[in-house]
Amino acid sequence: MRDCKSIEEVRECIDSLDNQIVKLLSERSRFVEQAAKFKKDAEDVKAPQRVEAVIEKVRKLANENNVNPNTIEEIYRTMISCFIQHEMVQHAKINT
Template structure:
């Protein structure tokens, strides 16, 4: 974990903005893989994959603990992200069916 000393609220905000930029880049990269995953699935139930969702949540909670992040926060963020990506993947699946 990178520790940066902040002398002011502006310093804190600058660092949060830097982190947000990197998070968005990584979420965009993840989004591209979600689109690729749709190419290998045939049904909406394959997209929803509740067992896989729970595997990811379990993994993320463990990673959060290792990084000193409240696992409930990580789970909440990931559940929202997974829900959004499932919708994206369903849309992509529909596009592929219509081709």
Template sequence: MITCTSIEEVRQHIDCIDRDLVSLLARRGNLVNQAAAFKNTTAQVKAPSRVEDVIAKVRAVAEDCGASAEIIEKVYRAMIAAFIEEELSAHAASQRTSL
């Protein structure tokens, strides 16, 4: 745990974490795009049971880390929805080009 002595130090640490988070989100997005190639239907893209599995896992991780499971769930639901939207667009485009 980091103990900061000024707001500037807090902000520097937050900026560093934000860089790491964006890098990790980019890596996750790349894998989501790869997964799209293995899906044939929009139902497979939406995969509600997979979404709920992921939510359950990250809530458990949040609790293990001492984070708010509710906040983590909200963040993940927003992130997953954005990735699904992107994946649905890519899927629709691939369906048009395969016709």
């Protein structure tokens, strides 16, 4: 991480990170679409045990990377919820 000398430089760095984050979310979305093919029903899509395993994993990663695990959990729960909705749509298309 670089030590920024101005707010403009901070914003440029954040914009660069946002670009990378959106690309990674796009990639994750494509994997979610693939996952829908392997799920037999809506409960498989929701996969509450998998959700909790992911939350546990990212909280650990947050601690290892010196970021608030509560913040990371909240972000991930929101993201996972959105991706579950997306996967439900994909799953319904596949199974109609």
